[in-house]
Amino acid sequence: xxxxxxxxxxxxxxxxxxxxxxxxxxxxxxxxxxxxxxxxxxxxxxxxxxxxxxxxxxxxxxxxxxxxxxxxxxxxxxxxxxxxxxxxxxxxxxxxxxxxxxxxxxxxxxxxxxxxxxxxxxxxxxxxxxxxxxxxxxxxxxxxxxxxxxxxxxxxxxxxxxxxxxxxxxxxxxxxxxxxxxxxxxxxxxxxxxxxxxxxxxxxxxxxxxxxxxxxxxxxxxxxxxxxxxxxxxxxxxxxxxxxxxxxxxxxxxxxxxxxxxxxxxxxxxxxxxxxxxxxxxxxxxxxxxxxxxxxxxxxxxxxxxxxxxxxxxxxxxxxxxxxxxxxxxxxxxxxxxx
Amino acid sequence: xxxxxxxxxxxxxxxxxxxxxxxxxxxxxxxxxxxxxxxxxxxxxxxxxxxxxxxxxxxxxxxxxxxxxxxxxxxxxxxxxxxxxxxxxxxxxxxxxxxxxxxxxxxxxxxxxxxxxx
Amino acid sequence: xxxxxxxxxxxxxxxxxxxxxxxxxxxxxxxxxxxxxxxxxxxxxxxxxxxxxxxxxxxxxxxxxxxxxxxxxxxxxxxxxxxxxxxxxxxxxxxxxxxxxxxxxxxxxxxxxxxxxxxxxxxxxxxxxxxxxxxxxxxxxxxxxxxxxxxxxxxxxxxxxxxxxxxxxxxxxxxxxxx
Numbered sequence: 001x002x003x004x005x006x007x008x009x010x011x012x013x014x015x016x017x018x019x020x021x022x023x024x025x026x027x028x029x030x031x032x033x034x035x036x037x038x039x040x041x042x043x044x045x046x047x048x049x050x051x052x053x054x055x056x057x058x059x060x061x062x063x064x065x066x067x068x069x070x071x072x073x074x075x076x077x078x079x080x081x082x083x084x085x086x087x088x089x090x091x092x093x094x095x096x097x098x099x100x101x102x103x104x105x106x107x108x109x110x111x112x113x114x115x116x117x118x119x120x121x122x123x124x125x126x127x128x129x130x131x132x133x134x135x136x137x138x139x140x141x142x143x144x145x146x147x148x149x150x151x152x153x154x155x156x157x158x159x160x161x162x163x164x165x166x167x168x169x170x171x172x173x174x175x176x177x178x179x180x181x182x183x184x185x186x187x188x189x190x191x192x193x194x195x196x197x198x199x200x201x202x203x204x205x206x207x208x209x210x211x212x213x214x215x216x217x218x219x220x221x222x223x224x225x226x227x228x229x230x231x232x233x234x235x236x237x238x239x240x241x242x243x244x245x246x247x248x249x250x251x252x253x254x255x256x257x258x259x260x261x262x263x264x265x266x267x268x269x270x271x272x273x274x275x276x277x278x279x280x281x282x283x284x285x286x287x288x289x290x291x292x293x294x295x296x297x298x299x300x301x302x303x304x305x306x307x308x309x310x311x312x313x314x315x316x317x318x319x320x321x322x323x324x325x326x327x328x329x330x331x332x333x334x335x336x337x338x339x
Numbered sequence: 340x341x342x343x344x345x346x347x348x349x350x351x352x353x354x355x356x357x358x359x360x361x362x363x364x365x366x367x368x369x370x371x372x373x374x375x376x377x378x379x380x381x382x383x384x385x386x387x388x389x390x391x392x393x394x395x396x397x398x399x400x401x402x403x404x405x406x407x408x409x410x411x412x413x414x415x416x417x418x419x420x421x422x423x424x425x426x427x428x429x430x431x432x433x434x435x436x437x438x439x440x441x442x443x444x445x446x447x448x449x450x451x452x453x454x455x456x457x
Numbered sequence: 458x459x460x461x462x463x464x465x466x467x468x469x470x471x472x473x474x475x476x477x478x479x480x481x482x483x484x485x486x487x488x489x490x491x492x493x494x495x496x497x498x499x500x501x502x503x504x505x506x507x508x509x510x511x512x513x514x515x516x517x518x519x520x521x522x523x524x525x526x527x528x529x530x531x532x533x534x535x536x537x538x539x540x541x542x543x544x545x546x547x548x549x550x551x552x553x554x555x556x557x558x559x560x561x562x563x564x565x566x567x568x569x570x571x572x573x574x575x576x577x578x579x580x581x582x583x584x585x586x587x588x589x590x591x592x593x594x595x596x597x598x599x600x601x602x603x604x605x606x607x608x609x610x611x612x613x614x615x616x617x618x619x620x621x622x623x624x625x626x627x628x629x630x631x632x633x634x635x636x
Contacts, residue, residue: 206457224452343565358600377591
């Protein structure tokens with residue numbers, strides 16, 4: 001078969017076109033892959049604030065930042081834990097007065113949630129919590145009188161803030177346990193913004209802070225939500241760009257008596273663990289202390305009123321009921337896990 | 340070679356390159372995942388292994404060391420699994436199909452979530 | 458007379474084709490070594506030459522016949538797992554073969570067809586392996602199998618390209634002869 005010059009040129013041109021096409025496809029694919037490749041990261045865990053703190057930092061040569069993050073949680077704990085002698089909350093509980101702008105800020109935010117939730121969330125619920133003592137060796141099912149007595153000391157309206165001065169009624173017991181982890185996350189976020197990190201995801205006892213990006217493509221952070229009835233698996237994943245995620249569930253601390261579960265999310269209005277069919281509420285928002293407070297408030301309020309509260313704060317929420325039905329409220333990118 | 344042949348070859352070549360693209364990004368924190376009957380029964384971070392040890396999974400004996408994982412012995416008939424030798428790179432896979440044991444090496448980052456809220 | 462001759466010829470021919478397919482399979486399994494990054498047991502599939510050839514004059518029926526013979530042989534010699542693997546790869550490959558072979562001629566030679574058959578065969582076996590072992594992890598092999606199929610398919614196709622003209626003159630001509 002004779003091939004003249006023209007045909008030869010055609011073949012060469014065609015081959016070049018094909019080669020160019022293949023190269024273009026490969027180049028595009030490489031760019032895509034490299035934008036999806038995660039930045040280098042360092043992951044560290046430690047015990048702080050009575051729970052597990054995990055910090056994963058993304059960027060070049062990270063590592064020192066993780067230590068700093070974990071230490072800051074330890075320091076915060078010394079400041080706001082009612083268990084720490086001399087802490088701000090300890091002094092408030094013992095002398096009913098303390099001067100601290102940080103504590104004042106925290107109380108202001110919490111009291112607003114208390115007001116908006118009609119008292120379903122209340123920092124002064126401490127007297128009630130101490131009575132039930134769930135999660136300690138003294139846990140018990142109190143009788144009606146004991147509950148009535150404790151309820152007399154519960155009431156956020158008596159927890160007053162005047163500038164930096166925080167005061168409460170005699171006998172009241174303030175416990176920041178419900179919001180301490182979220183507040184720690186807020187603090188950590190300020191630190192992260194000042195750092196050189198490209199991204200970070202921090203978990204303070206299950207309260208999550210997601211900051212920055214984990215790869216060039218800026219893919220969302222994937223926060224798994226624990227299955228309320230199976231601690232080894234997760235029920236779904238929430239995807240967020242940046243923000244805070246908190247969960248309140250009836251599985252964290254509880255005891256069972258006569259076939260009934262008494263969990264630690266007490267309703268400050270009734271004195272008993274909230275019983276409204278929910279077993280877990282996850283809140284996503286742009287403030288750590290709010291995501292903590294709202295998750296507790298929404299759990300106590302139940303699905304309908306809880307959804308209203310979340311909407312009011314512009315937060316996203318995920319309600320899981322005892323049949324594992326899931327309802328989402330607000331702008332939440334949540335995907336249920338397939339089993 | 341005809342036009343159709345060339346087209347098929349080109350398509351396959353491009354597909355190959357795409358599939359291999361991910362291997363060019365070396366994996367860190369390699370984890371050996373062991374599946375039995377489709378269920379993940381063990382996931383071991385290779386770099387955390389100090390001394391080599393053996394694991395028994397449905398009729399297969401696997402040896403794990405910080406250099407990789409391999410089949411030591413198996414109750415299957417063809418013993419193809421043992422012929423694989425040591426697995427040590429991200430994305431590598433081997434299996435003992437009659438015993439339904441599959442081993443694959445993943446990069447530590449291949450979990451599909453970044454944190455757990457609880 | 459010609460009718461009975463033709464029938465005898467057909468039986469003999471299919472018998473030989475079946476045997477050839479088995480011999481080639483056997484040869485591969487015994488003499489060709491396992492490549493390191495491929496699943497143990499992956500072979501070039503030389504017997505595919507026979508399948509492609511059979512399909513060219515006997516269509517789907519002929520190709521299925523060869524596939525079944527190979528699977529049965531695998532069952533007898535290597536066990537149920539091997540038989541299932543052979544069958545799943547074989548059926549998928551055969552279906553693709555019968556679709557593609559219609560286009561054989563000006564624009565497509567057995568090289569392209571061979572590649573498609575090899576790729577389909579591997580995919581079928583991979584799917585089967587995943588089902589048996591219960592996990593999708595094995596899909597990791599896909600990329601290595603693809604390269605291997607590309608090369609081995611092209612090779613078997615090339616071989617058939619070379620011998621086909623001669624075979625057309627003799628065997629196929631004879632068998633398609635109308636009395």
